[in-house]
Amino acid sequence: MDAPQHSGLAGPLDYLADRPLPAGTLVRVPLGAREVPGIVWEAADAGDGGDDAGGVAPADGGSAPGQAVPQAPGGPSPSAPALRPVVAALEALPPLGAAWRQLVAFAAGYYQRGLGEVALAVLPPELRRLDEAALGRRLARRAKAADRATGRRQAAAAAGGGGAADARDAADAASAAGATGPAHATGAAGATSAANPAGPAAAPAPGAGPAPPVPACNAPEPSPEQQAVLERLRALAAADGAPPAVLLYGSTGSGKTEVYLRAAAEALARGRQVLVLVPEINLTPQLEARFAARFAGHRLVALHSALTPAQRLRHWLDAHLGEADLVLGTRLAIFASLPRLGLLVVDEEHDPSYKQQEGARYSARDLAVYRGRLERVPVLLGSATPSLETWQHAQTGRYLRLDMPTRIGRAPLPAVRLVDMTQIARRAGGTVLAPALLAALHERLARGEQSLLFLNRRGYAPVLQCGDCAWRSGCPHCSAWRVFHKLDRTLRCHHCGLSERVPRACPDCGNPDITPVGRGTERLEEQLAGLLHHPDGRPARVARIDADSTRGTGVLQARLGAVHDGEVDVLVGTQMIAKGHDFRRVTLVAAVNPDTGLFSSDFRAPERLFALLMQAAGRAGRDAARAGRAEMWLQTWQPQHALYAALVRHDYPAFAAAQLAERRSAGLPPFSHLALLRAEARDAAAATGFLDAAAALAPTLPDAPALLDGVLIYPPVPTAVARVADVERVQMLVEAGSRARLQRLLAAWLPALHALRRERAGPGQRILRWAVDVDPMEI
Numbered sequence: 113m114d115a116p117q118h119s120g121l122a123g124p125l126d127y128l129a130d131r132p133l134p135a136g137t138l139v140r141v142p143l144g145a146r147e148v149p150g151i152v153w154e155a156a157d158a159g160d161g162g163d164d165a166g167g168v169a170p171a172d173g174g175s176a177p178g179q180a181v182p183q184a185p186g187g188p189s190p191s192a193p194a195l196r197p198v199v200a201a202l203e204a205l206p207p208l209g210a211a212w213r214q215l216v217a218f219a220a221g222y223y224q225r226g227l228g229e230v231a232l233a234v235l236p237p238e239l240r241r242l243d244e245a246a247l248g249r250r251l252a253r254r255a256k257a258a259d260r261a262t263g264r265r266q267a268a269a270a271a272g273g274g275g276a277a278d279a280r281d282a283a284d285a286a287s288a289a290g291a292t293g294p295a296h297a298t299g300a301a302g303a304t305s306a307a308n309p310a311g312p313a314a315a316p317a318p319g320a321g322p323a324p325p326v327p328a329c330n331a332p333e334p335s336p337e338q339q340a341v342l343e344r345l346r347a348l349a350a351a352d353g354a355p356p357a358v359l360l361y362g363s364t365g366s367g368k369t370e371v372y373l374r375a376a377a378e379a380l381a382r383g384r385q386v387l388v389l390v391p392e393i394n395l396t397p398q399l400e401a402r403f404a405a406r407f408a409g410h411r412l413v414a415l416h417s418a419l420t421p422a423q424r425l426r427h428w429l430d431a432h433l434g435e436a437d438l439v440l441g442t443r444l445a446i447f448a449s450l451p452r453l454g455l456l457v458v459d460e461e462h463d464p465s466y467k468q469q470e471g472a473r474y475s476a477r478d479l480a481v482y483r484g485r486l487e488r489v490p491v492l493l494g495s496a497t498p499s500l501e502t503w504q505h506a507q508t509g510r511y512l513r514l515d516m517p518t519r520i521g522r523a524p525l526p527a528v529r530l531v532d533m534t535q536i537a538r539r540a541g542g543t544v545l546a547p548a549l550l551a552a553l554h555e556r557l558a559r560g561e562q563s564l565l566f567l568n569r570r571g572y573a574p575v576l577q578c579g580d581c582a583w584r585s586g587c588p589h590c591s592a593w594r595v596f597h598k599l600d601r602t603l604r605c606h607h608c609g610l611s612e613r614v615p616r617a618c619p620d621c622g623n624p625d626i627t628p629v630g631r632g633t634e635r636l637e638e639q640l641a642g643l644l645h646h647p648d649g650r651p652a653r654v655a656r657i658d659a660d661s662t663r664g665t666g667v668l669q670a671r672l673g674a675v676h677d678g679e680v681d682v683l684v685g686t687q688m689i690a691k692g693h694d695f696r697r698v699t700l701v702a703a704v705n706p707d708t709g710l711f712s713s714d715f716r717a718p719e720r721l722f723a724l725l726m727q728a729a730g731r732a733g734r735d736a737a738r739a740g741r742a743e744m745w746l747q748t749w750q751p752q753h754a755l756y757a758a759l760v761r762h763d764y765p766a767f768a769a770a771q772l773a774e775r776r777s778a779g780l781p782p783f784s785h786l787a788l789l790r791a792e793a794r795d796a797a798a799a800t801g802f803l804d805a806a807a808a809l810a811p812t813l814p815d816a817p818a819l820l821d822g823v824l825i826y827p828p829v830p831t832a833v834a835r836v837a838d839v840e841r842v843q844m845l846v847e848a849g850s851r852a853r854l855q856r857l858l859a860a861w862l863p864a865l866h867a868l869r870r871e872r873a874g875p876g877q878r879i880l881r882w883a884v885d886v887d888p889m890e891i
């Protein structure tokens with residue numbers, strides 16, 4: 113669905129129902145000539161005859177704005193045009209709770225999208241396709257399976273388990289109450305509050321009595337720092353009102369995950385559900401294993417985009433029906449419906465992948481903070497290198513910062529060594545690794561330790577070139593080079609996906625001598641295989657992990673398993689290997705060419721590079737017994753750079769202070785608030801023209817002087833890769849001193865841009881699409 117983003121046009125529409133439907137009920141409604149899924153957003157007033165379903169947020173609401181009937185809280189007003197009836201209602205499904213609807217409404221408003229668009233986009237696609245009968249069958253099947261499981265669990269509880277079964281029963285009962293639908297006009301609210309463990313059937317209320325026992329299964333004794341953090345968290349959970357978001361600022365390997373596990377155990381013991389967000393799908397299996405091992409008696413489900421549609425629906429229902437106690441997922445899981453949510457964890461909160469980059473461009477991290485406040489549950493943001501926004505909030509006291517500076521087992525952080533590449537004689541083909549680094553790698557091989565080589569560029573070489581003429585392997589459809597992949601002898605564009613066999617000779621002059629320029633992970637792997645050997649002459653076992661080498665289910669997990677089992681001596685990879693992994697035998701991490709991150713036009717590039725390198729360094733020396741020898745090597749042509757100087761001292765606070773000072777003087781976030789207007793067209797002039805016209809519209813808006821006070825609208829510029837798949841992309845930055853100002857302007861301005869787009873239909877004016885990105889991550 114190519115739903116245009118549209119603000120202000122996409123509030124709920126009114127429909128008729130033959131009986132009162134509780135808010136949060138999934139329905140199918142007519143929209144224009146089509147039938148679309150929708151959600152009852154506001155139940156009609158029970159006193160008005162009960163024939164109005166209230167506002168419905170249809171999936172495509174607003175794409176037919178002429179249909180929009182303003183929401184009339186007291187039922188249809190006499191002057192309103194005839195309402196169309198709801199086609200079907202999925203009454204077997206407990207309605208989506210008030211908190212969930214408020215989260216979605218907030219996200220739609222804040223990120224300037226249609227309500228129905230966001231609401232339906234964040235539900236499992238399969239759910240939208242089910243009809244009442246299919247859903248009924250599915251729920252009946254689940255109920256049967258659940259009965260069997262409850263029997264098993266009650267037996268287990270009798271044998272000494274905790275209050276999980278009780279809380280589950282309460283949730284089941286609540287779901288059942290919600291599912292009766294028409295008889296309970298306030299069913300939605302009833303379901304959410306009944307599902308909260310406040311009733312006698314539930315586990316002890318927060319703060320009642322001493323801390324509940326934590327299941328002891330394979331849990332280490334917490335360190336003093338972990339202990340202190342957990343005590344503070346306990347106090348927060350027991351206090352009245354919404355707790356502040358907590359930044360868990362802990363070194364790599366300080367045991368943050370162990371804190372999540374224990375905080376989760378305490379929430380579970382209170383009968384609550386726990387949501388844990390991780391930045392990348394490929395980090396979910398290992399974390400899932402850790403949680404599953406710890407919480408054997410609890411239901412744990414994953415929610416991410418790599419699930420099959422059927423799995424995603426099943427897991428979503430587990431969460432929504434209150435049957436899953438723990439939900440572990442990537443950014444989309446922030447919208448999971450959790451009737452008894454008690455704790456939100458955002459691991460590696462600084463990670464850019466929490467920002468959705470298409471459609472509704474939301475930040476799952478920011479929404480987690482909002483959701484925590486809304487539902488009055490603790491939010492734990494964990495990082496060794498927090499985002500500067502979060503760090504600033506911790507400085508000003510908006511978030512509570514809890515520190516864990518010490519690595520488990522008092523292991524020191526790896527020593528950081530800068531290799532000054534300007535001092536190393538250039539050889540033909542480029543120096544792969546500095547001699548000192550090569551020697552350090554051989555030391556590890558001799559001791560039977562592992563090394564990680566990190567290069568954030570996949571493929572064999574980023575470009576091929578002809579030795580005779582000016583030909584280079586450009587992409588015909590993008591302003592980018594096509595990357596040479598040697599293994600399957602292709603030239604591939606990483607932007608549009610175009611893949612072709614490598615030509616035998618230069619397509620322009622016929623010269624057979626075309627050569628790779630630069631180095632990607634494939635080439636690094638190949639070169640290392642010839643360079644590295646054990647003391648007895650055996651070649652080193654080199655493996656590679658990047659998006660190319662790990663296609664296919666299970667490949668990545670198998671390869672990671674080989675590293676954990678010691679079957680690999682040197683692991684080469686992209687940022688996929690830098691994050692999260694708890695490798696025990698790695699004592700050397702090297703960044704082969706990190707400088708590329710220093711000179712980006714994006715003001716967040718240094719922040720991202722610093723975090724990535726700190727995180728990569730954190731993969732070394734995680735086993736205290738070997739940590740004394742752990743090293744992080746950086747090959748750089750910029751040895752004096754302040755970023756590296758801070759990295760050598762492991763000094764995130766100094767780096768953050770310097771960056772924040774720069775941002776303050778440049779008026780950049782977190783000291784200002786940004787939105788990007790993007791336009792795409794076949795022709796760059798049309799995209800630029802649209803944005804210029806949009807900028808010209810702003811001062812003509814009603815109340816423009818007040819709206820534009822303290823707001824800067826910059827001239828449109830091409831994006832970093834300006835053309836992708838023959839589409840030109842231009843963006844325009846809008847900067848405001850406060851969030852509220854930015855929101856006010858966008859809410860008034862964007863609706864006018866829909867009209868503008870329709871007007872600009874002339875030759876050379878047409879754009880393909882436009883969108884707004886609030887709090888953009890990449891500039």
Ligand SMILES: Nc1ncnc2c1ncn2[C@@H]1O[C@H](COP(=O)(O)OP(=O)(O)OP(=O)(O)O)[C@@H](O)[C@H]1O
Pocket residue numbers: 332333334335338362363364365366367368369370371496520692693694730734
């Ligand atoms: N209290 C403890 N006693 C002993 N071992 C512990 C303790 N806490 C954590 N560990 C172990 O220390 C290692 C590092 O812990 P963990 O993975 O939780 O760190 P982290 O802070 O999440 O790391 P990173 O941010 O680098 O991913 C793990 O192997 C974990 O099992």
Ligand SMILES: [Zn+2]
Pocket residue numbers: 587588589590605606607608609610836837
């Ligand atoms: Zn391309």
